[in-house]
Amino acid sequence: MSGNSEEDHQLNYRKRREDSLRQLLSGIVDKPSKEIVEELKKDLGVSRATAYRMMKTFRTCGAITAPWTRPVGRPKGARCLDPRREQIIQEAIKAHYSHALRPRFRALVQDIHQR
16 A cells, blocks of 8 residues: 555656646746746755756656656767777787786786777
8 A cells, every 4th residue: 555655656746846847937938047947946856957957858858757767877888989999998808818817907008008
């Protein structure tokens, strides 16, 4: 029975958030004022950054998403380095760790810098 109560609480909270956003953003065409952001923060108990993210999401697709449902960090498989540098690093790792007696990690880092 407590699970149902928790679900009801979450549903009410989402509804309240959506109503607050709709009410605050109705009629605003461009950038919302600081007063609106402060009121949203107070109503929902979120940070300023979260309030702006919620407004952006609401304006783009009309949905309200909980901040904790968004993935955190870099997407899986995303690369920060160009393919050539990735290849250099992979080759250095294979060369250093293919020996029976493995060198220190610092030696690997120095080799990558030299390459």
